[in-house]
Amino acid sequence: MRKDYALDDKSVVVVVGSGAGGGTLSNELAQKGIDVVCLEAGSRLTLSDVVNDPGIMNEKMGWNDPREGAPIYICKTVGGTTMRWSGIAPRFQEHEFRALSAYGRLENTTTIDWPITLSELAPYYDKAEYKMGVSGTHNIPVSAETNEYKLLKAGARKVGYKEYTSSRTAINPVARDGRPGCRQIGFCHSGCSIGAKWSTLYTEIPKAEGTGHFELRTNAMVLKINHDAAGKVTGVVYADGSGALQEQKARAVCAAGNVIETTRLLYNSSSSLYPNGLGNSSGHLGRNYMRHVTGSILAIMPGAVNFHRGTRQSGLIYDEQYNRPERGFAGGYLIETLGTDPVSVAAVVGGWGRSTAEYLENYTNLAGIWVTGEDPAQVSNHITLHETERDHYGLPIPVVKYDFHPNSMAVFAHASKQSEQLFASLGGRRMLSTLGVGGGCHNMGVARMSADAKDGVTNRWGQAHDIPNLFVSDGSLFSSSAAANPTLTIVALAIRQADHIAERMKRREL
Amino acid sequence: MVGEKTTRRRFLVAAIAGSGSLASGFGLSMIRASSAWAQATPDQTRDLAKTLGRMARLLYPHDAIADDVYAEVVDGILSAVANDAAMTGALDAAVSALNAVQAANWFDLEEEQQIAAMTKVQGEAFFAAIQGQVMGRFYGHPKVREFIKYPGSSVEFGGYVNRGFDDIDWLPEEA
Numbered sequence: 001m002r003k004d005y006a007l008d009d010k011s012v013v014v015v016v017g018s019g020a021g022g023g024t025l026s027n028e029l030a031q032k033g034i035d036v037v038c039l040e041a042g043s044r045l046t047l048s049d050v051v052n053d054p055g056i057m058n059e060k061m062g063w064n065d066p067r068e069g070a071p072i073y074i075c076k077t078v079g080g081t082t083m084r085w086s087g088i089a090p091r092f093q094e095h096e097f098r099a100l101s102a103y104g105r106l107e108n109t110t111t112i113d114w115p116i117t118l119s120e121l122a123p124y125y126d127k128a129e130y131k132m133g134v135s136g137t138h139n140i141p142v143s144a145e146t147n148e149y150k151l152l153k154a155g156a157r158k159v160g161y162k163e164y165t166s167s168r169t170a171i172n173p174v175a176r177d178g179r180p181g182c183r184q185i186g187f188c189h190s191g192c193s194i195g196a197k198w199s200t201l202y203t204e205i206p207k208a209e210g211t212g213h214f215e216l217r218t219n220a221m222v223l224k225i226n227h228d229a230a231g232k233v234t235g236v237v238y239a240d241g242s243g244a245l246q247e248q249k250a251r252a253v254c255a256a257g258n259v260i261e262t263t264r265l266l267y268n269s270s271s272s273l274y275p276n277g278l279g280n281s282s283g284h285l286g287r288n289y290m291r292h293v294t295g296s297i298l299a300i301m302p303g304a305v306n307f308h309r310g311t312r313q314s315g316l317i318y319d320e321q322y323n324r325p326e327r328g329f330a331g332g333y334l335i336e337t338l339g340t341d342p343v344s345v346a347a348v349v350g351g352w353g354r355s356t357a358e359y360l361e362n363y364t365n366l367a368g369i370w371v372t373g374e375d376p377a378q379v380s381n382h383i384t385l386h387e388t389e390r391d392h393y394g395l396p397i398p399v400v401k402y403d404f405h406p407n408s409m410a411v412f413a414h415a416s417k418q419s420e421q422l423f424a425s426l427g428g429r430r431m432l433s434t435l436g437v438g439g440g441c442h443n444m445g446v447a448r449m450s451a452d453a454k455d456g457v458t459n460r461w462g463q464a465h466d467i468p469n470l471f472v473s474d475g476s477l478f479s480s481s482a483a484a485n486p487t488l489t490i491v492a493l494a495i496r497q498a499d500h501i502a503e504r505m506k507r508r509e510l
Numbered sequence: 511m512v513g514e515k516t517t518r519r520r521f522l523v524a525a526i527a528g529s530g531s532l533a534s535g536f537g538l539s540m541i542r543a544s545s546a547w548a549q550a551t552p553d554q555t556r557d558l559a560k561t562l563g564r565m566a567r568l569l570y571p572h573d574a575i576a577d578d579v580y581a582e583v584v585d586g587i588l589s590a591v592a593n594d595a596a597m598t599g600a601l602d603a604a605v606s607a608l609n610a611v612q613a614a615n616w617f618d619l620e621e622e623q624q625i626a627a628m629t630k631v632q633g634e635a636f637f638a639a640i641q642g643q644v645m646g647r648f649y650g651h652p653k654v655r656e657f658i659k660y661p662g663s664s665v666e667f668g669g670y671v672n673r674g675f676d677d678i679d680w681l682p683e684e685a
Binding site: 182193352354356 | 568569570571572625628632641645646649650654655659661662663664665668669670671673674675677678679680681682
């Protein structure tokens with residue numbers, strides 16, 4: 001039932017990107033009978049392409065085009081970063097949608113409240129969790145307890161934490177939805193080789209194809225969004241697999257290329273009508289780039305843990321996610337397990353010589369925690385275009401600038417102390433805290449939703465304030481970062497946006 | 511600011527871990543044929559390999575690991591970077607810098623002096639470049655993985671669902 005749409009078919013919705021946002025939105029629209037052309041810059045892997053080797057998988061699915069700034073681990077492949085994500089899928093909390101009201105104006109931040117509330121998003125969280133098969137929700141069984149989770153739980157009890165779970169993970173605990181249960185393989189960040197972890201590659205995309213209302217074009221790098229004299233978008237220009245430029249007409253365009261590429265696309269679509277980038281009359285495009293404060297804490301435990309066995313992130317503690325200013329910072333954070341390979345351990349431990357080597361000789365007994373916490377929006381953290389460097393399409397490469405806010409440093413200092421206490425309560429020693437993105441990066445906020453058009457790029461539906469038939473459909477929409485891993489929220493927003501687009505089309509407004 | 515340094519370091523590692531798994535199976539003969547080292551004599555190449563092998567051991571000293579493993583790691587690096595002028599330059603710079611610290615052949619110094627010399631040059635760009643290369647290849651080496659009990663790929667063995675993903679046995683009893 002795969003469809004082929006003509007390039008001059010103006011009736012289609014073009015979705016740029018096939019990951020958590022774009023893949024989900026495509027399927028949701030197609031299920032409603034709306035014709036969708038999804039343009040994905042990468043190629044389409046099959047499960048047999050997925051091997052337990054992070055280096056090889058980075059070659060196959062990583063976004064390795066030139067970029068200035070620190071690495072951000074995005075993906076150029078069908079499925080996008082749903083191939084690389086850990087599967088952890090907690091919801092944001094009520095107060096996190098009111099970041100400005102709840103935290104106040106922190107110095108040098110541009111924090112705003114979301115234009116939507118948790119109660120508005122809750123029904124879509126339900127749909128997202130059910131779709132993705134999040135363990136421990138909607139009668140889906142809980143996840144098995146790995147060695148590392150058991151350790152986390154034992155430590156949590158010792159230090160007095162009350163809320164912890166091995167679940168809330170979009171990895172099938174048992175076979176469901178045509179996909180098998182987890183076999184505790186342990187290379188979740190390099191693609192799941194059996195498809196137990198939710199990825200749009202083998203869920204949303206084939207389901208969309210089954211509707212007869214969807215076409216996926218791979219190796220199709222979108223370079224520019226076109227518009228007419230009235231300012232409405234009319235289609236996109238993309239380079240196909242052979243490098244030839246094509247123009248696909250569209251009734252609406254939805255950008256879901258992950259934060260960096262979504263920004264670059266909107267900037268590269270500048271015109272005399274939109275000299276500062278498409279949808280950027282506010283000046284906020286590419287600004288307010290958030291990542292979460294993330295980092296890891298390692299420890300040598302008194303017995304074997306074997307943290308390479310089983311899902312890489314197999315449980316979490318919620319107790320610190322609340323906003324309790326008496327801790328010395330705004331917002332909260334989640335404590336999650338972390339298992340990793342020896343090369344990564346060596347990198348985290350750093351240094352060289354006997355001390356580092358001894359750490360590695362304790363590999364069997366290592367335990368890890370990964371922290372993700374609230375990261376306030378700052379104007380100075382941004383994605384821009386390089387002034388001189390060009391990629392092989394002749395377009396400016398992206399420049400990523402990011403510095404931690406003092407609040408984020410305070411979050412991580414607290415998280416490190418708590419994690420060290422947790423490990424120490426079980427006899428852990430040589431605790432090592434490392435602030436940084438590690439093997440994954442939560443990109444958020446560069447086309448944020450705002451109630452007031454002056455404060456952001458998109459409205460409460462992810463529709464550009466300036467252009468009614470231009471949408472943003474990825475993590476760029478986030479008005480604030482919250483503490484939790486972003487994928488579930490991206491999926492929930494995409495499902496909600498699909499409802500909105502369908503409704504507008506029914507009313508002949510799109 | 512604090513995060514950038516760490517992320518760069520890890521990126522280097524990720525990139526190297528990737529090349530490490532792809533670049534095995536080449537020999538020293540390739541290096542002499544390469545453009546960057548076209549002028550190197552067999553003796554010079556051997557000296558370079560010897561010095562880097564010693565450096566690799568002092569970077570990650572595991573007494574249970576034999577010298578030939580460190581030599582293989584260096585062999586892998588030399589093969590992989592043979593056509594990379596920046597990297598071959600870094601290797602040559604390392605040898606020159608280490609020899610210059612004591613105005614003597616670094617390789618012939620006592621271990622303590624060798625470590626002192628390395629400590630002195632550890633802030634140089636070439637040092638980080640070499641350490642990154644050694645890190646990825648050494649801890650990715652099958653014999654090192656075996657020694658520290660990291661088996662690598664597990665999908666071909668059915669993962670760990672029936673092989674101990676939940677066999678931890680030393681935690682305090684649940685209340």
